Amino acid sequence: MKHLTEEELVLFYYGEGEGVTEHLQACEACRQEYRKLQRTLNAVDSFPVPERTALYEQEVWNRVSASLPKARAKRPVWRNVHAWGIAAALIIGAFLLGRMLPPERILTGPASVARTDNSGRVLKAAVGDHLERSQMVLSELMNTGGPATGTRDISYEQRVVEDLVDANRLFRVSADTAGDRATAALLDDLERVLLEIAHSPAAVSTVRFEELKRNIEDQGLLFKVRVYQTQLRERERTI
Amino acid sequence: MIMEESDGLAIARAKAGDHDGFRSLVERHSRSVFKLAYRMTGNESDAEDIVQETFMRAYKQLNRYESRSSFSTWLYRIAANCSVDLIRSRKVRQPVEVPETLQATGPDADRMLFSGQIQERVAEAMKELSGQERTAFVLRHFEGLSIEEISGSLGVGSNAAKHAIFRAVQKLRRALEPLTA
Numbered sequence: 326m327k328h329l330t331e332e333e334l335v336l337f338y339y340g341e342g343e344g345v346t347e348h349l350q351a352c353e354a355c356r357q358e359y360r361k362l363q364r365t366l367n368a369v370d371s372f373p374v375p376e377r378t379a380l381y382e383q384e385v386w387n388r389v390s391a392s393l394p395k396a397r398a399k400r401p402v403w404r405n406v407h408a409w410g411i412a413a414a415l416i417i418g419a420f421l422l423g424r425m426l427p428p429e430r431i432l433t434g435p436a437s438v439a440r441t442d443n444s445g446r447v448l449k450a451a452v453g454d455h456l457e458r459s460q461m462v463l464s465e466l467m468n469t470g471g472p473a474t475g476t477r478d479i480s481y482e483q484r485v486v487e488d489l490v491d492a493n494r495l496f497r498v499s500a501d502t503a504g505d506r507a508t509a510a511l512l513d514d515l516e517r518v519l520l521e522i523a524h525s526p527a528a529v530s531t532v533r534f535e536e537l538k539r540n541i542e543d544q545g546l547l548f549k550v551r552v553y554q555t556q557l558r559e560r561e562r563t564i
Numbered sequence: 565m566i567m568e569e570s571d572g573l574a575i576a577r578a579k580a581g582d583h584d585g586f587r588s589l590v591e592r593h594s595r596s597v598f599k600l601a602y603r604m605t606g607n608e609s610d611a612e613d614i615v616q617e618t619f620m621r622a623y624k625q626l627n628r629y630e631s632r633s634s635f636s637t638w639l640y641r642i643a644a645n646c647s648v649d650l651i652r653s654r655k656v657r658q659p660v661e662v663p664e665t666l667q668a669t670g671p672d673a674d675r676m677l678f679s680g681q682i683q684e685r686v687a688e689a690m691k692e693l694s695g696q697e698r699t700a701f702v703l704r705h706f707e708g709l710s711i712e713e714i715s716g717s718l719g720v721g722s723n724a725a726k727h728a729i730f731r732a733v734q735k736l737r738r739a740l741e742p743l744t745a
Binding site for chain 1: 586592598599603608616619620683687726729733734737743744
């Protein structure tokens with residue numbers, strides 16, 4: 326008698342496959358093999374998912390709706406920050422365009438070297454500016470004491486951070502495309518922290534606020550940003 | 565199906581720019597997206613990020629959604645892709661997070677301890693699956709999607725989806741059978 330393959334048994338476990346029941350009734354070896362498979366796959370069900378609160382749907386909607394385009398349009402106060410994001414996108418666009426142009430459209434000889442250097446420098450300068458803004462908002466959070474009781478409203482910082490997240494993504498992709506791993510890694514770390522702030526509720530509890538600060542501290546992000554900026558300034562000076 | 569009909573209405577409203585339509589979709593599916601994301605990543609905070617990212621991507625791509633597949637399948641595809649992106653982006657693997665179930669003492673303690681060991685082993689074994697294997701397996705085993713739906717979610721043929729599940733089961737058997745035999 327030809328035994329069932331493992332694939333046939335797997336399909337049968339998931340309610341597919343024909344003629345398997347009849348075979349299992351007649352074949353002890355396949356029955357045993359199927360029981361082993363069944364025990365293993367049943368064990369996988371023991372992988373538990375943490376419970377969510379009764380208000381989970383509402384919490385998700387609050388986080389999602391804060392990032393929807395319509396909500397953004399209601400924030401004229403931050404037009405300047407948003408405009409800065411657009412400017413960043415334009416700089417990056419120009420930088421990437423410069424890298425993607427076919428060789429015949431790029432100047433040859435020393436001029437082309439100068440052009441490549443310039444686009445890299447423009448990107449670095451824009452990243453430096455972006456880091457400075459990020460540093461300001463992170464420092465503000467770090468230097469503010471959490472409330473003794475109750476909650477703290479961080480909606481002000483969140484609005485800044487949301488725009489920084491968008492710009493950060495663009496810079497990270499550009500740095501990655503340009504092969505600048507160190508900058509891309511720093512921006513990657515920064516993005517995680519910015520996202521964590523952006524995704525927090527606007528009114529954070531004392532515990533959550535301290536946790537946010539601890540995460541910023543644990544990653545040594547402000548330190549890394551300062552080191553990067555110092556290196557950037559030194560590089561500018563030597564050029 | 566009533567659920568699919570109301571999804572359809574909500575989608576139509578959302579496509580017309582009505583945020584309440586999209587809100588209805590978020591509220592209806594956020595819990596199941598979280599479960600999927602958690603099973604994909606094994607990490608609560610990553611799963612929360614994926615839930616948020618999934619709905620943001622869904623919102624941006626809503627005009628591309630066609631009602632040939634159910635909305636939940638389409639959303640699962642986005643969530644699975646977000647999960648795979650996140651798993652790939654992790655430079656250092658996070659320690660496996662297993663909810664605490666081992667606090668019991670008394671007659672059931674041994675059984676609980678054993679079940680805790682299995683949970684840990686399952687979580688470890690799941691981490692060893694490739695993105696495609698894990699996605700295919702989670703969608704089949706936990707979400708009950710058909711091979712055709714999984715192949716649609718992964719953007720691969722039925723055979724590739726089926727084989728991803730087989731490979732996942734083989735790896736899980738190798739890791740778990742010493743405990744379950």
